[in-house]
């Protein structure tokens with residue numbers, strides 16, 4: 001049997017040492033330099049989100065530029081060394097940076113109503129649980145099992161049942177990002193008009209179906225958070241009439257997930273395991 005490692009390699013001619021060749025090499029070297037530091041950017045952004053830097057910058061008036069110490073003064077988390085005294089002032093004096101929030105910041109706010117930000121998805125990807133998972137990616141090739149199981153000794157959805165705090169981070173990330181996507185889908189997609197029973201397999205907290213059956217309803221994260229905020233149901237805004245009043249949604253997920261699910265008009269939560277059986281419907285999506 002042929003050894004695939006002995007298969008002939010594709011040969012690309014090396015650029016010769018002309019001026020152009022040297023420029024290509026210079027650029028390649030700079031790219032490698034950037035790649036070698038590429039882990040820093042997401043970690044710096046994570047720190048900025050945790051400190052409230054993005055929210056702080058985004059909530060000042062448009063077009064207002066802030067210096068680093070002006071941002072630090074406005075942070076909800078206060079540094080031990082107060083700005084204005086020593087190193088902050090020195091840094092501000094030596095660095096003439098003035099900063100303002102780029103449009104992307106609007107979609108990375110911690111304090112958005114839960115349907116307008118990817119911050120929670122970003123924080124999930126860089127949570128301790130996922131960071132440990134990323135470090136096991138190569139095991140997919142070496143051991144032939146998924147990176148999450150390799151890192152944590154069990155599948156992701158089994159792990160979620162053992163770690164309530166992580167479960168909340170996961171559910172919020174799913175809820176926020178899928179709400180943003182479904183709100184856009186509903187603006188243009190007309191395919192639900194002939195559907196009577198729509199099944200969402202692995203529907204999570206039920207927000208996706210809730211958006212379809214109750215137009216303009218917006219969920220407030222977890223049901224218990226909604227109650228703490230004084231809402232009887234997980235809607236922030238009063239819903240207008242549904243675009244699909246005839247439609248019944250079946251939100252199908254694992255029983256422990258449905259224990260935290262919201263209750264939406266026209267949506268029934270049904271517990272089960274998709275690998276065993278899923279409910280019948282005219283249309284089914286995941």
Ligand SMILES: C[S@@+](CC[C@H](N)C(=O)[O-])C[C@H]1O[C@@H](n2cnc3c(N)ncnc32)[C@H](O)[C@@H]1O
Pocket residue numbers: 157174175178201202203204205208252253254257272273274275286
């Ligand atoms: C990536 S999340 C998506 C959640 C939701 N659809 C959303 O967009 O917010 C996948 C969902 O599948 C569910 N799930 C995983 N394994 C399942 C199974 N065997 N049977 C039913 N649901 C399952 C999880 O509990 C989780 O809610």
